[in-house]
Amino acid sequence: MKTSFWTRLFDVISPRLCAICGNRLSVNEQVLCANCHLHLPLTGYEKTPLDNELARLFWGQFPVERAAALFFYEPKSAVSQLIYDMKYRGMSEIGERMGEITARRFATEGFFEGIDVLVPMPITRRRQWQRGYNQSMEIARGVSSVTGIPISRKAVRRIHFTQSQTEQHAWERLHNVENAFLLSKPDDIQGKHILLIDDIVTTGATTIACGRELAKAPDVRISILALGHTKS
Numbered sequence: 425m426k427t428s429f430w431t432r433l434f435d436v437i438s439p440r441l442c443a444i445c446g447n448r449l450s451v452n453e454q455v456l457c458a459n460c461h462l463h464l465p466l467t468g469y470e471k472t473p474l475d476n477e478l479a480r481l482f483w484g485q486f487p488v489e490r491a492a493a494l495f496f497y498e499p500k501s502a503v504s505q506l507i508y509d510m511k512y513r514g515m516s517e518i519g520e521r522m523g524e525i526t527a528r529r530f531a532t533e534g535f536f537e538g539i540d541v542l543v544p545m546p547i548t549r550r551r552q553w554q555r556g557y558n559q560s561m562e563i564a565r566g567v568s569s570v571t572g573i574p575i576s577r578k579a580v581r582r583i584h585f586t587q588s589q590t591e592q593h594a595w596e597r598l599h600n601v602e603n604a605f606l607l608s609k610p611d612d613i614q615g616k617h618i619l620l621i622d623d624i625v626t627t628g629a630t631t632i633a634c635g636r637e638l639a640k641a642p643d644v645r646i647s648i649l650a651l652g653h654t655k656s
Contacts (some may be wrong), residue, residue, distance in 0.1 A: 523566020
């Protein structure tokens with residue numbers, strides 16, 4: 425890919441840094457340097473999207489077609505810095521670029537075949553106001569730019585804010601997000617195969633709560649994409 429003069433100039437004036445190691449990026453690198461990209465703890469779930477550790481979280485919870493996450497996530501690991509910066513340091517561009525990276529990798533395995541619409545995991549208005557953006561929407565933008573699949577922005581809403589789930593057990597997480605979502609535009613997804621997009625999935629409680637609400641739309645099919653999956 426040819427790099428413009430202005431891109432090179434801006435890189436000199438304000439060097440871009442790798443979101444994981446902090447080293448300076450070359451003009452042809454986006455978000456991650458080549459070394460960190462090479463050493464991402466990839467799950468390989470996109471090769472077996474019907475049956476993997478992530479997909480099994482949703483079996484019996486709502487009808488799920490396929491599920492995959494790009495990498496394994498572990499708190500305080502190198503890759504956790506990338507997620508922290510994306511969610512809490514205003515670096516929304518990380519989400520979009522990582523969405524692009526994920527989409528290119530998953531597309532080679534046919535992961536997006538038959539998907540009609542992307543649905544980013546919604547956040548509350550309060551959280552949107554605090555953060556200035558929804559990180560799942562940014563990931564969805566990246567996926568959409570690569571695949572051409574449209575995004576539904578209003579199919580489902582998050583209607584109340586829940587406390588942090590970091591230290592909670594699986595059953596506590598499920599209770600915490602019970603009735604947290606509302607299917608607001610069922611016509612947007614009726615009869616369609618939707619891809620629900622999130623940043624990190626741990627127990628799957630939030631995804632399950634949202635998936636159950638989306639499943640109320642007539643004849644809908646649901647698949648899941650996440651950047652990271654926290655191994656049990």
